[in-house]
Amino acid sequence: xxxxxxxxxxxxxxxxxxxxxxxxxxxxxxxxxxxxxxxxxxxxxxxxxxxxxxxxxxxxxxxxxxxxxxxxxxxxxxxxxxxxxxxxxxxxxxxxxxxxxxxxxxxxxxxxxxxxxxxxxxxxxxxxxxxxxxxxxxxxxxxxxxxxxxxxxxxxxxxxxxxxxxxxxxxxxxxxxxxxxxxxxxxxxxxxxxxxxxxxxxxxxxxxxxxxxxxxxxxxxxxxxxxxxxxxxxxxxxxxxxxxxxxxxxxxxxxxxxxxxxxxxxxxxxxxxxxxxxxxxxxxxxxxxxxxxxxxxxxxxxxxxxxxxxxxxxxxxxxxxxxxxxxxxxxxxxxxxxxxxxxxxxxxxxxxxxxxxxxxxxxxxxxxxxxxxxxxxxxxxxxxxxxxxxxxxxxxxxxxxxxxxxxxxxxxxxxxxxxxxxxxxxxxxxxxxxxxxxxxxxxxxxxxxxxxxxxxxxxxxxxxxxxxxxxxxxxxxxxxxxxxxxxxxxxxxxxxxxxxxxxxxxxxxxxxxxxxxxxxxxxxxxxxxxxxxxxxxxxxxxxxxxxxxxxxxxxxxxxxxxxxxxxxxxxxxxxxxxxxxxxxxxxxxxxxxxxxxxxxxxxxxxxxxxxxxxxxxxxxxxxxxxxxxxxxxxxxxxxxxxxxxxxxxxxxxxxxxxxxxxxxxxxxxxxxxxxxxxxxxxxxxxxxxxxxxxxxxxxxxxxxxxxxxxxxx
Numbered sequence: 001x002x003x004x005x006x007x008x009x010x011x012x013x014x015x016x017x018x019x020x021x022x023x024x025x026x027x028x029x030x031x032x033x034x035x036x037x038x039x040x041x042x043x044x045x046x047x048x049x050x051x052x053x054x055x056x057x058x059x060x061x062x063x064x065x066x067x068x069x070x071x072x073x074x075x076x077x078x079x080x081x082x083x084x085x086x087x088x089x090x091x092x093x094x095x096x097x098x099x100x101x102x103x104x105x106x107x108x109x110x111x112x113x114x115x116x117x118x119x120x121x122x123x124x125x126x127x128x129x130x131x132x133x134x135x136x137x138x139x140x141x142x143x144x145x146x147x148x149x150x151x152x153x154x155x156x157x158x159x160x161x162x163x164x165x166x167x168x169x170x171x172x173x174x175x176x177x178x179x180x181x182x183x184x185x186x187x188x189x190x191x192x193x194x195x196x197x198x199x200x201x202x203x204x205x206x207x208x209x210x211x212x213x214x215x216x217x218x219x220x221x222x223x224x225x226x227x228x229x230x231x232x233x234x235x236x237x238x239x240x241x242x243x244x245x246x247x248x249x250x251x252x253x254x255x256x257x258x259x260x261x262x263x264x265x266x267x268x269x270x271x272x273x274x275x276x277x278x279x280x281x282x283x284x285x286x287x288x289x290x291x292x293x294x295x296x297x298x299x300x301x302x303x304x305x306x307x308x309x310x311x312x313x314x315x316x317x318x319x320x321x322x323x324x325x326x327x328x329x330x331x332x333x334x335x336x337x338x339x340x341x342x343x344x345x346x347x348x349x350x351x352x353x354x355x356x357x358x359x360x361x362x363x364x365x366x367x368x369x370x371x372x373x374x375x376x377x378x379x380x381x382x383x384x385x386x387x388x389x390x391x392x393x394x395x396x397x398x399x400x401x402x403x404x405x406x407x408x409x410x411x412x413x414x415x416x417x418x419x420x421x422x423x424x425x426x427x428x429x430x431x432x433x434x435x436x437x438x439x440x441x442x443x444x445x446x447x448x449x450x451x452x453x454x455x456x457x458x459x460x461x462x463x464x465x466x467x468x469x470x471x472x473x474x475x476x477x478x479x480x481x482x483x484x485x486x487x488x489x490x491x492x493x494x495x496x497x498x499x500x501x502x503x504x505x506x507x508x509x510x511x512x513x514x515x516x517x518x519x520x521x522x523x524x525x526x527x528x529x530x531x532x533x534x535x536x537x538x539x540x541x542x543x544x545x546x547x548x549x550x551x552x553x554x555x556x557x558x559x560x561x562x563x564x565x566x567x568x569x570x571x572x573x574x575x576x577x578x579x580x581x582x583x584x585x586x587x588x589x590x591x592x593x594x595x596x597x598x599x600x601x602x603x604x605x606x607x608x609x610x611x612x613x614x615x616x617x618x619x620x621x622x623x624x625x626x627x628x629x630x631x632x633x634x635x636x637x638x639x640x641x642x643x644x645x646x647x648x649x650x651x652x653x654x655x656x657x658x659x660x661x662x663x664x665x666x667x668x669x670x671x672x673x674x675x676x677x678x679x680x681x682x683x684x685x686x687x688x689x690x691x692x693x694x695x696x697x698x699x700x701x702x703x704x705x706x707x708x709x710x711x712x713x
Contacts, residue, residue, distance in 0.1 A: 125139075353459065466525075
């Protein structure tokens with residue numbers, strides 16, 4: 001009887017310890033989440049986030065962490081968070097003011113406590129107030145103040161279902177042989193197997209400070225104990241008998257099968273001798289063990305190879321499906337889709353390309369291929385998580401910087417929800433992963449045979465990324481209609497800008513600002529923008545060669561160094577803004593130099609005289625030398641050194657520029673224009689114009705007037 005009482009005491013201690021361990025594990029897990037963050041930290045630092053969308057995302061991550069805690073521990077009924085800053089409560093199902101929350105009294109009671117000793121509450125009724133008839137549950141609650149370590153920003157409350165906690169007790173206690181009563185320190189009954197009367201003797205009393213519970217247990221009768229003892233001894237005897245019989249049977253079987261085993265051992269020994277392995281080097285069982293290990297390793301390698309081969313086959317099929325026009329091979333592709341367990345019939349679908357922006361910087365930041373692969377794996381997983389409710393997603397990395405996926409939708413009505421999920425994914429990546437992505441969306445299609453066209457649409461739309469900008473979603477049907485046909489006009493505008501720069505036109509900065517603004521508004525392809533930049537740089541290099549010697553070195557160093565940084569930009573907005581700043585800086589240097597050199601010097605007066613009289617047919621070096629009493633060769637040399645251009649070329653440029661203006665803005669005949677700009681012989685004017693512009697005056701007027709008007713508009 002004494003042994004039975006000791007056993008019962010041990011059982012009761014084990015029961016109390018089990019309950020404490022389960023609750024203590026929940027408590028530690030919650031504290032761990034608070035220390036690590038896992039979405040809870042940002043919720044209590046609400047003052048750092050003013051943007052509404054960002055606040056919603058923070059609530060989503062915190063709610064996700066709460067749900068994970070409930071999923072991890074089935075006995076947890078609910079969890080909610082109270083933030084003192086704005087008196088808000090976040091539950092697993094809602095986000096509301098504390099005044100609207102049914103558990104408000106408990107929150108204020110716990111938050112205002114001065115004693116911060118952690119303990120579980122006595123059993124209480126809890127309701128979340130959701131629905132027309134809110135459900136009530138009897139729970140015990142644990143309250144943790146946040147943030148650690150001060151705990152003045154709010155509290156987190158974990159409610160454990162008393163019913164599910166007591167199910168643990170029912171699994172341990174057998175009411176036929178023992179009785180158990182659990183009560184709180186306030187004598188409130190928590191659990192009892194049956195009523196306690198005089199026939200039941202209490203043998204064990206325990207108190208749990210952590211739970212604030214008292215445990216009382218004992219035996220129902222002594223008869224059950226004797227019966228149990230008899231049954232136990234019978235089972236021991238039965239167990240010993242089974243062991244003896246097993247040993248005898250093993251000996252018999254071993255003797256019966258000795259001959260086959262001996263033959264196997266002889267074969268192993270013969271193989272060892274054939275392989276020149278000494279008898280003492282290894283025994284037969286070691287040989288068998290090594291053979292099994294090798295077989296195991298081979299099997300693992302084979303399974304890994306098969307899995308890798310299947311993944312490669314799936315990727316190759318994906319690329320071939322999108323990059324090949326399979327209009328006539330649908331039956332063959334139907335079999336391929338069936339093998340890959342991909343739906344053959346679709347209601348609506350679209351191909352999307354996600355491109356990592358500034359990929360060169362991405363490679364510098366993550367130099368190891370393993371790190372790059374980990375980031376890309378995370379991007380894929382996050383994408384699937386955001387699109388899990390919008391249909392089937394098949395994604396593959398088709399380029400180093402591009403992840404392509406096919407989105408299958410149940411119907412076209414899901415399209416707007418899908419776009420919203422994709423936009424949320426884009427924002428999440430920018431906020432949490434330290435990089436941005438640009439997303440190109442092809443048109444919606446309704447058959448697998450049309451998937452190629454949707455893919456080509458997505459590829460095409462990303463060709464306009466340079467003009468549209470990074471970190472955004474580009475839709476084919478919205479962007480393509482806006483593409484520009486004015487590319488050739490920008491080559492002309494660049495020529496005019498460089499020419500006016502060399503002439504030191506006072507309104508040149510305004511011309512540059514207007515040109516940059518117009519360029520930023522145009523929608524050109526990436527290649528078209530790159531070609532424009534290369535052409536602009538070539539013009540500036542040619543201009544550099546014509547500058548005075550003192551400016552050439554400074555100009556070359558600044559242009560080469562600054563232009564090199566432009567190559568890493570991925571949008572016209574960024575590049576053209578940098579170009580504008582650079583050219584304003586160079587123009588200021590040029591005007592300052594010209595002002596310092598021209599003041600009180602002859603060249604300033606000569607150039608002013610030429611600008612006022614270039615329409616004079618008699619204008620020449622001889623006329624200039626007579627006017628300023630200088631040698632004509634000295635005038636020519638002075639022009640070349642100070643202005644970077646020959647005298648004759650300078651006069652011709654001024655005349656041709658005026659002619660271009662008159663050809664486009666007036667109906668004056670070519671002969672009359674020739675006389676107005678200083679050419680007495682129209683044939684000489686025609687030759688000079690064609691040499692400078694590349695076409696005759698007639699062709700220039702005929703072909704350019706309409707485009708010039710379009711450009712101005």
